[in-house]
Amino acid sequence: MIILDGKATSNQLKEEIAIEVQELCKSGVRAPHLAAILVGSNGASLTYVNAKVKACAKAGFESTLVSLEETISEESLLEEINKLNNNAEIDGFIVQLPLPKHIDEQKVLLAIDPDKDVDGFHPMNVGKMTLNLPTFLPATPFGILELLERYKVETSGKHVVVIGRSHIVGSPMSILMSQKRPAGNATVTITHSRTKNLKEITLQADIVIAALGIPEFLTADMVKDNVTVIDVGITRIADDTKKNGYRLAGDVHFESVAKKASHITPVPGGVGPMTIAMLLKNTLIAAKKRA
Ligand SMILES: Nc1nc(=O)c2c([nH]1)NC[C@@H]1CN(c3ccc(C(=O)N[C@@H](CCC(=O)O)C(=O)O)cc3)C=[N+]21
Numbered sequence: 001m002i003i004l005d006g007k008a009t010s011n012q013l014k015e016e017i018a019i020e021v022q023e024l025c026k027s028g029v030r031a032p033h034l035a036a037i038l039v040g041s042n043g044a045s046l047t048y049v050n051a052k053v054k055a056c057a058k059a060g061f062e063s064t065l066v067s068l069e070e071t072i073s074e075e076s077l078l079e080e081i082n083k084l085n086n087n088a089e090i091d092g093f094i095v096q097l098p099l100p101k102h103i104d105e106q107k108v109l110l111a112i113d114p115d116k117d118v119d120g121f122h123p124m125n126v127g128k129m130t131l132n133l134p135t136f137l138p139a140t141p142f143g144i145l146e147l148l149e150r151y152k153v154e155t156s157g158k159h160v161v162v163i164g165r166s167h168i169v170g171s172p173m174s175i176l177m178s179q180k181r182p183a184g185n186a187t188v189t190i191t192h193s194r195t196k197n198l199k200e201i202t203l204q205a206d207i208v209i210a211a212l213g214i215p216e217f218l219t220a221d222m223v224k225d226n227v228t229v230i231d232v233g234i235t236r237i238a239d240d241t242k243k244n245g246y247r248l249a250g251d252v253h254f255e256s257v258a259k260k261a262s263h264i265t266p267v268p269g270g271v272g273p274m275t276i277a278m279l280l281k282n283t284l285i286a287a288k289k290r291a
Contacts, residue, residue, distance in 0.1 A: 007269040031061055032062070037081070037096065039103070137176065140274075141176050145183040147274055163198070163202070164192060192212075204224070215237060216254075226262040231252040
């Protein structure tokens with residue numbers, strides 16, 4: 001069984017990106033600059049945004065964190081987005097999701113300049129992705145493709161079963177892996193909360209991508225021998241024995257599934273760090289395009 005080490009792979013990626021940044025700077029182009037808008041600071045989102053800021057420093061990027069009150073109006077948030085759209089210093093930015101309930105996510109995503117949308121969430125970029133045109137690929141699916149490629153996991157002609165249909169992971173993942181591309185050319189089945197006989201389907205999978213957000217949902221009895229398992233889930237579970245008061249659980253029951261798998265991603269240290277590295281990669285692409 002091979003563990004797909006997202007931590008090590010993302011560090012390698014960041015080093016590769018840092019070298020490109022040095023070369024850009026030598027040729028007189030300023031360092032890429034990523035901004036993140038955080039509305040409120042509930043639980044995990046602050047951790048993730050801070051991880052992004054730290055990763056920027058590591059790769060030689062500039063970063064800006066725009067921290068806004070939980071109670072900010074939709075109108076004021078749209079103004080902040082417009083400022084970043086018009087700020088020539090900023091190559092790309094993200095609006096950390098989820099947003100408070102009083103804010104319309106679709107309106108917010110539509111307001112982002114597609115050329116600065118390094119999350120790839122703007123409908124224009126989703127459309128381009130769907131047509132396999134050059135664009136910013138959403139960071140989590142992009143990171144999974146990169147992991148599969150770097151570990152030489154065969155995907156062509158394989159049966160991929162995606163569990164979950166979110167706009168951020170499940171849906172783009174299933175589209176990308178069915179396309180003619182590296183880590184693509186797969187036969188993809190997308191499943192979700194209304195799927196009947198899920199286990200019958202996952203038992204046929206060569207590759208399972210668990211992205212439904214239910215801790216330890218995928219168990220050993222649901223997969224065949226030598227399956228490749230990608231665990232996108234990351235749920236905080238209260239744990240008094242930990243100094244921060246919680247542990248992280250994926251959507252996969254790692255201990256049992258790992259015994260059957262040929263390849264598997266851990267949580268933490270799997271898909272999460274890859275997401276951040278690919279966000280940097282998208283920002284580098286944006287910076288190069290601007291320069
Ligand atoms: N606009 C937007 N873009 C995002 O890319 C985005 C978002 N909103 N909202 C939330 C999700 C989640 N996400 C993660 C990033 C890094 C880790 C990560 O580094 N995880 C570490 C552990 C971190 C910890 O200790 O909690 C790991 O898996 O090893 C996890 C999750 C990005 N997201």
